Amino acid sequence: MSGPSPKILLPLSALILLAGCAAVGPDYSPPAAQLPASFGTTPAGLGPGAVEVEWWRGFDEPALTRLVQQALAANHDIAIAAARLDEAKAVLRENRQDFLPRGGPALGYEAVRRSEVETPPGQQREIETYRGAVDASWEIDLFGRVRRSVEAAQAQVGSREALLRGVQASIAAAVAATWFELRGIEAEQAVVDDISRNQRESLEMVDRMLSAGSAHEFDRLRAEALLRNVEAVAPGLEQRRAAASNALAILLGQAPQTFRPPVSTPMGETLAVRTIRVGDPVGLLSRRSDIAAAERNLAAQTAGIGIETAGLYPEVQVRGSIGLVAGNLDALGDAGATSSFLGPVIRWSLLDRGRVRARIAASEARTREALIVYDQTLLRALQETDDAFKGYGAAGQTLELRLLESAANREAANLARVRFMEGEGVYLDVLEAERSDFTSRRALTIARTRQRLAIVGIYKALGGGWEICSQADRACGTADATTQLTTAQEIAARP
Template identity: 75%
Template sequence: MSLCYRAVLAPLATLMLLAGCAAVGPDYVAPSLPATQLPARFDELPAGLGPGSVEARWWGAFDEPALTGLVQRALAANHDIAIAAVRLEAARAMLRESRQGFLPRGGPALSYENRRWSEVQTPAGQSRQNETYRGAVDASWEIDLFGRVRRSVEAARAQAGSREALLRGVQASVAAEVAATWFELRGIEAELAVAADTRQSQRDSLSMVERQVNAGAATEFDRLRAEALLRSVEVSVPELERRRDASVNALAILLGEPPQRFTPPAAEPGDQALALRTIAVGKPTALLWRRSDIAAAERALAAATAQIGVETAGLYPEVQVQGSIGVVTGSLDGMSGASALSSFIGPMIRWSLLDTGRVRARIAASEARAREALIVYDQTVLRALQETDDAFKAHGAASNTLRLRLLESAANGEAARLARARFSEGEGVYLDVLEAERADYASRRALTAARTRQRLAVVGIYKALGGGWEVCAQARQPCDGASL
């Protein structure tokens, strides 16, 4: 090996050893929250909630095969999930690109030059016309002496992790939206059934009053009141049908299907009360990894911290090794000769000392963005605690409301039956029948709405806990959304 090459490679070997020792900028440390922000356990849980691991496939607790099928279809065909999956794919591609910074750059280079020199530029005895053929392999390699490339890889890895967490969040959100839309649809259909049953009952009541009018036992005023009550029931049907169609369309979009071609599955008749085993809600600390928004915020903080190092590296020299090997000749015939062989290798150092002010400004901006990311992380954790507490309280209120609505509906139903029986036997006045039937209809609709709210409250708990995406993390479950 020539003395020249030894003089170049010896310091290069030293620089390569130093490159693996340091990286400028702060090293990332996962944030820790005070105990006042993240309690050890959930206190004062309403009835029906308890400790234990949160169920991943939570929609199975409703024991509705139709709902389970809808959730699986949505996870495999939803467009929002597909968008999040593609964004994750792009982030992983950027991570692969950033890792290429550790490797040399370059490749084959071929060139041809035909130059005519001026008479002043041409040395005595040489031709003014000059041709040059060049074929070589050029390469350059940045020695990551101060960790710019390493910090760039750290930032890209954290950004990919944030995208992965966001994908999990979309998967969990879609599962919850499918369940909520399904229960809203079932609730509207139940209200339509109540309206149809009441409408038939009111028609029978109107016929009875008309017979009483003909027999002289009732007045025209009684008949008009009976007809008005029938019309008030009928007038609620068009709006309920509109809401039902809107829910069907929303469900179709969640499943990635055209609304015009979608037909929801038939629901099996359910009980008046939702029979569920105790819902396990886990511990608050589990929210840090289960809630995708918290995980995404933590990864965003890691990326912002790594970016400080990327910008800080701009204060230090950039060391590169450049090299080339090939042939340079004045004709094509001479390219095969040993005399045409050309090569060089040498380090190059760039140091933008005049740009120090700009670099420090970028560092300050990166540090501010890292502080912002930490604040966002803290805020995300607090909001997660708020949402879970709200969901727990909503579940307790919905369960109590449903219990009271069941008692109210039973009482109003019996009162309406007794009022009709008394009037048909010639006792009492028809005004009592009208009031009792109006109260019965209102309480039956309110009971149906209470059942729906109880189911939605359960869905809200699982959504607040961030559950559902764990099913997608397991193998053999298509969860990447709509295919291209």
């Protein structure tokens, strides 16, 4: 067969030129972020400046730094998020292939036996056909369906990347929080052990005084009751310690049965914290992964409107084939066996316009929802940040008061023992003072833990910590460590 005629090539060339026209549907532009100029009044210890990337180093605990690094490299949630990002990238590559022709080599054999009625006079009833050709089809993206599909896939990649960064930041914060909870429980256990030892000594003292006739059985029973009350706290603390250790093991991607947390030094009376730099609300756009993910999802939904709108217009494809067709294998090499065709195919589902418009309306509704979710995500980020700041201020004030309370109760317990030994007081005063000492010392350890957790909460609310995974020499799960400028940073850089 001869090649395509000019009657086909001319309109085909015009269609190819038209493929460069603008895609149907709305063009996406990032929404204007309604953010305040500053975080307002913040507690003492918080100030402006760039948020620290490896913020966990500020606690000056090498064990914590090692745990965070191990979790970023081995945590399963990070690996899952990274796999989902790889999936989105693969989908994007697939969508980009729609710009290219489809098809390939095709080999065929057909044997037909016609009835006598179907066979024209002088022709054979049995016909064999051998075909070897290259078939191809190409959709001319006249109205931008393919382009919008690629836009949506690109946006989904950005969303998955942001979600991966969010998981990395959350895991770093979870490791730090679990570590401080574990250390806080161990500090409570140390208090229980110390108080139990003092109570045993007090009970032994009362037993000696009872034997000497200078104490009453009532005093011995009260001393024993207080000892048992302190000892009864130990099993619950051990259960909490085991649960925290197991949670830490899961964060590190290890089996709880074989995991042993690193040995740590006791927490000091106070935590020397440098000024925590918190930046400004605009900086949340470049750090908070949930904001970046919501923005990218909005972009994907906007592109979806164009995909559905393209259904109102004709779909234009160019199909072609070139090859050999013959009645037997030997004839395939003959000059007359060459066969080819080229021509456009236009499909226009005019009867489906109602269905298409319904899909467009649904896509527009999803886009409005995505915009509302974006705005809501911004507000929640501001809320979480403000809550974290207020929690940090309250934790610091509580710790100061608990320090004073514990010091006073400890001194009162010592004085009560001395007075009782000198015969100036009753043993009930000793019991009450020791009970108050035990309660205040436990409350002090809890206050120390909450101060540290409050700092972790600030960095979690600010969205910091994932940036370490974008460094080329750091491997975080299965994430690509040499990514380009993140989508969130691109958004923040836009005017």
